[in-house]
Amino acid sequence: MLTIDGSIGEGGGQILRTALALVTGKPFRIEKIRAGRDKPGLLRQHLTAVNAAIQIGRAKAEGAAVGATELAFSPGKAVAGDYHFAVGTAGSTTLVLQTVLPALLTANGPSRLTLEGGTHNPFAPPFDFLQRTFLPVLNQMGPQVTATLERPGFYPAGGGRFNVVIQPCERLKPIELLERGEIRRRLAKALVAGLPKEIGLRELSTLQKRISWGPECFEVEVKPDAFGPGNFLMVEIESSALTEVVTGFGERGISAETVAERVSREVRRYLAAGVPVGEHLADQLLLPLALAGRGCFKTFSLSRHAKTNIEIIRTFLEIPVVVEQVDDEGWLVQVGGRE
Numbered sequence: 001m002l003t004i005d006g007s008i009g010e011g012g013g014q015i016l017r018t019a020l021a022l023v024t025g026k027p028f029r030i031e032k033i034r035a036g037r038d039k040p041g042l043l044r045q046h047l048t049a050v051n052a053a054i055q056i057g058r059a060k061a062e063g064a065a066v067g068a069t070e071l072a073f074s075p076g077k078a079v080a081g082d083y084h085f086a087v088g089t090a091g092s093t094t095l096v097l098q099t100v101l102p103a104l105l106t107a108n109g110p111s112r113l114t115l116e117g118g119t120h121n122p123f124a125p126p127f128d129f130l131q132r133t134f135l136p137v138l139n140q141m142g143p144q145v146t147a148t149l150e151r152p153g154f155y156p157a158g159g160g161r162f163n164v165v166i167q168p169c170e171r172l173k174p175i176e177l178l179e180r181g182e183i184r185r186r187l188a189k190a191l192v193a194g195l196p197k198e199i200g201l202r203e204l205s206t207l208q209k210r211i212s213w214g215p216e217c218f219e220v221e222v223k224p225d226a227f228g229p230g231n232f233l234m235v236e237i238e239s240s241a242l243t244e245v246v247t248g249f250g251e252r253g254i255s256a257e258t259v260a261e262r263v264s265r266e267v268r269r270y271l272a273a274g275v276p277v278g279e280h281l282a283d284q285l286l287l288p289l290a291l292a293g294r295g296c297f298k299t300f301s302l303s304r305h306a307k308t309n310i311e312i313i314r315t316f317l318e319i320p321v322v323v324e325q326v327d328d329e330g331w332l333v334q335v336g337g338r339e
Contacts, residue, residue: 011036045091157228181240
């Protein structure tokens with residue numbers, strides 16, 4: 001049985017999620033779960049991910065409880081079907097999906113998932129990134145996965161809900177994302193739920209001053225069906241290669257202008273660098289490329305989160321992952337060997 005140190009690298013929940021998501025059939029024990037966090041151990045969203053992996057993978061686990069800092073996991077074989085997972089808090093539903101999706105991409109038939117909890121959380125991929133950035137790239141690898149939002153769920157109320165339909169493939173195909181190509185469309189959207197529309201208008205006004213796009217590129221969306229109040233700022237940049245989504249969240253005590261300033265800095269950096277793959281997509285692509293056996297992409301310098309992800313992937317799959325700087329802003333990430 002493999003033993004995983006949950007305190008390595010950034011010491012967060014991604015270590016557990018990656019270990020659960022890797023379709024290797026290898027049993028493992030993870031110790032010091034989330035040791036790098038203020039509240040170590042399994043939170044509700046992590047326990048939901050563990051239980052989802054048990055259900056879908058017909059697996060066995062010891063130590064699966066809120067607050068647990070050790071877990072033993074023995075995977076079985078993933079079974080396609082209809083599944084419903086509810087976090088029960090505002091914990092991230094997209095991170096739960098991240099845990100179980102890889103096994104269902106090559107399962108024995110189509111699957112449908114319904115997930116309830118937080119859909120738009122700081123420090124987790126928001127639903128819009130999942131739908132517009134990650135899944136379209138993943139679909140280039142063979143499966144066809146679609147996600148539909150029924151209701152947004154913001155921190156701390158949660159209450160969001162979305163559905164995912166998965167048409168699997170026999171084997172994931174490698175892909176290369178080395179050039180961004182022509183930028184075809186730009187959009188900046190402020191989403192406001194249970195709060196004054198003025199917040200979104202102030203965000204967009206600041207953003208427009210910083211990135212100088214035409215007025216047709218900016219819009220406010222009011223969501224009356226959200227379970228609780230929330231504010232989300234999103235910028236979409238659609239190129240020939242993919243659609244990059246940059247996001248920011250309104251927070252108590254943080255002005256709308258500050259939220260927009262943060263987003264604008266990330267947008268300007270992405271546009272100036274010319275790389276196709278943004279920081280967060282780089283992290284998300286590592287696991288499916290590893291399961292495909294190879295693939296490569298050009299991105300920024302990898303985050304600590306992504307570097308930790310690479311270490312866990314290497315532990316399970318013993319696959320080479322080479323990261324090298326190719327210009328001032330661009331880094332090439334090569335998973336597996338070249339053809």
